[in-house]
Amino acid sequence: MTGVLAMDGITDPVNESLDESSAEPSATGQDDVSVETADDQADHIRRLREQGLFAASVEGGIKSRAVGFGSGDAAGTMYKNYFTPDIDPIDGRIPEDYLDELSEFYVPPASYEGLVKHLVEHGVAVLRGAPGTGRNTTALLAARKVMQTGVVMLDSDAGVRRLVRQDGGLQPSRGHVVQSDGRKWANELSAHLLIRLREATYGRSPLVIVVDDQVAVRGLDGHVVEHEIAVDMRFEVLERHLTVLLADQPERCHKLLEHQRLREDLRGRRSMHKITLLARRLARRVRDGDDIDRIAQGLGDELRVKAAKLLGPHPATEGDDTMKAEVSLWSRAFLLACVVLDGTTLSRVSRESHRLAELLHGVRSPSSVPEMPLFRESVQDWLGDADVEFIDRNGHRVGARHPECRVHVSHHGLGEAVMEVLWHDHSGARGPLLEWLDSLVVRGEEEIRVSAAQTVGLLATFDWNYVLEELLVGWAVDKEHAPRRQFAAAWALERAVTEGLSTSRVQLLLRRWSQRHSFRKCAQTAYGTRIGAMFPTEALNGLEQIAQSGMWSVGDAVREIYAAGSRDQVLERLANWSASSRHWLRDDAAKCLVRLSRFRGAQAVTAFLSEQGPRADLLRLTRQVLLSPTRHHRGYGWNAIRMWVERAGEEPGLDELVAEFIAELPEPGTEGDDMRERFLFYLRLWGHQLPDGEAAAHIGSLVTERWSM
Numbered sequence: 001m002t003g004v005l006a007m008d009g010i011t012d013p014v015n016e017s018l019d020e021s022s023a024e025p026s027a028t029g030q031d032d033v034s035v036e037t038a039d040d041q042a043d044h045i046r047r048l049r050e051q052g053l054f055a056a057s058v059e060g061g062i063k064s065r066a067v068g069f070g071s072g073d074a075a076g077t078m079y080k081n082y083f084t085p086d087i088d089p090i091d092g093r094i095p096e097d098y099l100d101e102l103s104e105f106y107v108p109p110a111s112y113e114g115l116v117k118h119l120v121e122h123g124v125a126v127l128r129g130a131p132g133t134g135r136n137t138t139a140l141l142a143a144r145k146v147m148q149t150g151v152v153m154l155d156s157d158a159g160v161r162r163l164v165r166q167d168g169g170l171q172p173s174r175g176h177v178v179q180s181d182g183r184k185w186a187n188e189l190s191a192h193l194l195i196r197l198r199e200a201t202y203g204r205s206p207l208v209i210v211v212d213d214q215v216a217v218r219g220l221d222g223h224v225v226e227h228e229i230a231v232d233m234r235f236e237v238l239e240r241h242l243t244v245l246l247a248d249q250p251e252r253c254h255k256l257l258e259h260q261r262l263r264e265d266l267r268g269r270r271s272m273h274k275i276t277l278l279a280r281r282l283a284r285r286v287r288d289g290d291d292i293d294r295i296a297q298g299l300g301d302e303l304r305v306k307a308a309k310l311l312g313p314h315p316a317t318e319g320d321d322t323m324k325a326e327v328s329l330w331s332r333a334f335l336l337a338c339v340v341l342d343g344t345t346l347s348r349v350s351r352e353s354h355r356l357a358e359l360l361h362g363v364r365s366p367s368s369v370p371e372m373p374l375f376r377e378s379v380q381d382w383l384g385d386a387d388v389e390f391i392d393r394n395g396h397r398v399g400a401r402h403p404e405c406r407v408h409v410s411h412h413g414l415g416e417a418v419m420e421v422l423w424h425d426h427s428g429a430r431g432p433l434l435e436w437l438d439s440l441v442v443r444g445e446e447e448i449r450v451s452a453a454q455t456v457g458l459l460a461t462f463d464w465n466y467v468l469e470e471l472l473v474g475w476a477v478d479k480e481h482a483p484r485r486q487f488a489a490a491w492a493l494e495r496a497v498t499e500g501l502s503t504s505r506v507q508l509l510l511r512r513w514s515q516r517h518s519f520r521k522c523a524q525t526a527y528g529t530r531i532g533a534m535f536p537t538e539a540l541n542g543l544e545q546i547a548q549s550g551m552w553s554v555g556d557a558v559r560e561i562y563a564a565g566s567r568d569q570v571l572e573r574l575a576n577w578s579a580s581s582r583h584w585l586r587d588d589a590a591k592c593l594v595r596l597s598r599f600r601g602a603q604a605v606t607a608f609l610s611e612q613g614p615r616a617d618l619l620r621l622t623r624q625v626l627l628s629p630t631r632h633h634r635g636y637g638w639n640a641i642r643m644w645v646e647r648a649g650e651e652p653g654l655d656e657l658v659a660e661f662i663a664e665l666p667e668p669g670t671e672g673d674d675m676r677e678r679f680l681f682y683l684r685l686w687g688h689q690l691p692d693g694e695a696a697a698h699i700g701s702l703v704t705e706r707w708s709m
Contacts, residue, residue: 039598042556048450049491049529053498092153093174099144099151102137104244105276107236109134111227115142118225119175119206124198126189126220129227130213131501134237134272136179138227139208143175146206154178155537170205179210181504186215194223212504234275235263241279252286261296307417310335310385311426330377331385333357336422336433338388338407339415340440340455341448346390346405348448350379355439359432387414416458423462434459434470441488442481453488457495461502467492468509476513476522483521490526497531507535514542520551528557533564540573547577550584555591562596563603568614570596571605575617578624590625590633597640606644609657623665626675638682645686649695659702676707 111127118125119142127142129135143151152174170176180186189209197207211217217224239257246253256262285295312327330353337353379400391397392404399405409415422429440452460467475489497506510526513519524546526532532539539561543554562570570592578589596605608614625637641662648655662679666672683700687693 038556039559039595042560045446045450046560048447049454049494052450052454053495053530092155094140094151094153096150099140102141105241106137106141107233107240108141109138109227109229109233111225112138112142115139115208115225115227116145119143119146119208122198122223123205124194124207124209124223126194126209126211126217126224127227128211128213128215128217128224131181131503132273133227133229135210135227136177137272139177139210143177143206143208147173147175147204149173151175151177156180156183170207172204174205176205176207177210178207180215181210181212181507186211189215189217189220191219191221191223194220229272234272237272237275238262238279241276242283245279245283246286249286252292255292256282256286256295259292259296303411303413303417304421306387306411307414307421308425310387310418311421312385327385328377328381329357329360331382333360334379334382335386335418338386338409339418340437340451341407342409342415342451343406344448344451346379346400346407349407352436352440353382356432356436359436360429362432387411419455419458420462423459430466431470434467438471438475438485441475441484449484449488450491453491454495456488457492460492460496461499464496464502464505477518483525486522487525489522490529493526494529494531497534503534506531507538510542511538514545517549517551520546520549524552524554524557527554528560530564532557532561533566536561536564536566536569540569544573544577544585547588548580548582548585553588553591555588555595558588558592559595563599567603567608568617571608571614571617571621575621575624578621578628583630586624586628586630586633589621590628590636593621593625594636594640594643597643600647604647605640606647606651606654606658609654609661615661619661619664622661623667626665626678627671642682642686642690645683645696645699646690646692648699649690649692655695655699656702659699659706662699663703663706679703 111129115125115127115138127135127139129138140151140153150173152171154176156179189211213227242253242257243250282295286292310327311332333356334350334353337349337356341349341352387410388407389397389410390400390402390405391408392402392406395408422433434456437452437456441449444452456467456471460472472489472492475485475492478485493506493510496502506526510523510531513523514527523542527539527543539557543557546552547554558570558574574589574592577585578593580586580589593605599605605618608618622637622640625633625640628634628637644654644658648658666675666679680700680703683696683703687696687700690696
C-alpha cells in the first residue's frame with residue numbers, strides 16, 4: 001500500500017501504556033484511501049463549481065482564488081477590484097505599483113476631496129457607502145494622497161483590536177484602511193472611540209474606516225464622509241477605463257463611447273466592479289477587430305430585451321407575418337431548462353423541461369393558462385424561442401441527432417438575463433421554478449446539482465429574503481435528503497457572495513448559522529467554498545466554533561480554505577487547535593495535518609520547511625500531534641511524516657529539509673528521548689516499505705548525526 005502507513009499493524013515501540021483503551025482506532029490504510037477518494041471527489045466538485053461561476057461572470061470576473069494578506073479578511077476587499085495585487089503577507093501593505101494602476105483608472109467622486117480634507121484635519125474618518133460603489137478604492141487612494149509613503153490594509157478584526165490597545169497598532173508614516181462589512185463593531189462605533197483613534201494617529205498615521213451605507217452613524221457627526229456615486233458618473237468611469245485601455249485606438253474608442261446602447265446598458269449596472277469588467281470585455285473585442293455596432297448589440301441591456309422577447313408573450317398582430325403567436329408553455333420551460341442546465345445533454349434538458357412545464361401549468365393566476373396538448377410541438381419548434389446551439393463534449397457545433405449532443409446558450413450573459421426577467425416580470429413562475437430547482441438538487445447528478453444550486457444563488461441576489469425563506473433555510477436543516485440539500489445551500493451562498501450587494505448578508509447569515517446546532521453542518525460546508533477563500537479569518541473562526549462542539553470534523557472545509565491560498569493562516573490556526581484543551585479541536589488538527597500533507601507542488605506543506613514563520617507553526621503542530629495522548633492522533637502524525645519522507649525521494653534537496661525538521665521536533669526531556677527512539681524506528685521501517693528506501697535511510701543518517709552533535 002504505497003504512500004500509506006497502516007498503523008494498526010505496528011506496535012508503538014515506546015510507552016505503549018500511554019495509549020488510552022477507550023481511544024478511537026488509529027488511522028488505517030483503508031481510512032487513508034477513503035479520504036484520498038473523498039479529496040479527489042472534492043476537487044472534482046470544486047472544478048464543476050468554478051466552471052459555473054466562471055460562466056456566470058463577465059470574461060472571468062470571478063477569480064478562482066482570493067488574494068489573502070494580513071490576517072486574511074481584508075482579502076475580501078481586494079477580491080472585488082479590477083486588478084489583482086500582490087499583497088505583502090506580513091503587514092498588509094498595498095504595493096505602490098498597484099496603487100499607481102488604480103490611480104490611472106480612477107475617477108474621483110465628490111466624496112474623495114472631502115475624505116482627503118477630513119484626514120488632513122482630523123486623522124480619522126468613517127467613509128460610509130454601499131458595496132460596489134468604489135468606496136474601498138476611494139479609501140485607499142485618499143489615504144495615499146494624505147500619506148504618500150505607503151498604505152496599509154488592516155485586518156477587519158485583529159487590526160481593530162490592536163488599534164484600541166494602549167500601544168495602538170498604526171504604522172508611523174503610513175496611511176491605513178480597514179473595512180467593516182459584516183463586522184459587529186461597525187454598529188458600535190462611537191465618537192469616543194474615534195477620538196481615541198485620532199489621538200493614536202498623531203497626525204502621521206491617517207486611518208479610514210469603511211462602513212456599509214446601512215450602518216447607523218448616530219453620534220458620529222463630524223466624523224462621517226458619505227460616499228455616493230452620481231448616475232452619470234458610471235459613464236465617466238467606463239469612459240476613463242476605455243480611454244486608458246484603448247489609448248492606441250482613440251477613434252474606435254470614441255465611436256464606441258458615442259454608441260447610445262452603451263449608455264442604456266449602464267442603467268442596469270450599479271457596481272463599479274461590473275463597469276470595470278465591462279470595460280475589459282469591450283476593449284478586448286475592439287482589439288480583436290470586432291465591429292463596433294456588433295459589440296454594442298451584445299451588451300446587457302440588449303440581452304435583457306432579448307430575454308423579455310424569448311419569455312413572451314408576443315400576441316400576433318393583424319397583417320404582421322413576422323410576429324409569432326404567444327410563446328407556448330413548452331417553449332418557455334425548454335428555454336429555462338437550457339439556461340439552468342447549460343452544457344447538459346439535449347435528452348436531459350428535454351426531460352427536465354417537461355417536468356418544469358408541468359409545474360408551470362399548475363400556476364394559479366388570473367390569466368388563462370395555455371393548454372399543453374401532446375405532439376403539437378417538437379424540440380425544433382422550441383429552438384426558435386430558446387436561442388441555443390448544439391455542441392459536443394469538445395465544444396464543436398453538431399446536429400440535434402448527434403450522440404453527444406449538448407445544449408449551449410448562444411449568447412454570454414443571456415441566461416442570467418432570462419432569469420432576471422422571469423423573476424421580476426413573471427412573479428407567478430417563482431414558486432414552480434424553485435420547486436423544480438429543488439427537485440434537481442435531490443435527483444440530479446453532481447453537475448446538475450451544482451448548476452441548480454448556483455441558479456438559486458443567482459435568484460437570491462434578486463430577492464434575498466424570498467429565496468432564503470423558501471429554499472435556503474429548508475435546505476440547510478434538511479435531514480431527508482442531507483447532505484445533498486445542505487451542499488446545495490452552500491453552493492448557492494457561494495454564488496450569491498460574489499455579488500457585492502449580497503456579500504455582507506451571506507457573511508452575517510453564516511455567522512449566525514455557525515452558532516446554531518441544526519445549521520452548523522451547512523455553515524461548515526459553505527465556509528469550505530469560495531466564501532472561505534474570500535474571508536479566511538472569519539471562516540476559520542466559525543469552523544472553530546463548529547469543531548469544538550464535537551458534532552463532526554471540519555477538515556473538509558479547512559482543506560478547501562488551505563487550497564484556496566490562505567495556507568499560512570490555516571497552519572497557524574491548526575497549531576493553536578493542536579494545543580487546545582478541547583479534544584475535538586485537537587482531533588481536527590491531527591486529521592488536517594495528514595490531509596494537507598497530501599498536497600503537492602506549491603501547496604505542499606513541505607514548502608514551509610524553508611519559510612521561518614510558517615515553519616514554526618508546522619513544527620508546533622506536528623510536535624503536539626506526535627505527543628498526543630490519543631493513539632489515533634499520533635497515527636495521523638506519523639502518516640504525515642511518512643508522506644514527507646516518501647516525497648523526499650522524489651524532490652531533490654527535500655531530504656535535508658525534512659531531516660532538519662525531524663531533528664528539531666524532539667525537545668529535551670523524557671518525551672523528547674522517546675520521540676527520538678520512535679523516529680529511528682519508523683525511518684528504518686520506511687526504508688524497507690517505501691519504493692525508494694534510500695531517502696528514508698539518508699534522512700535517518702542525517703537525523704542521527706544531528707542528534708549526536
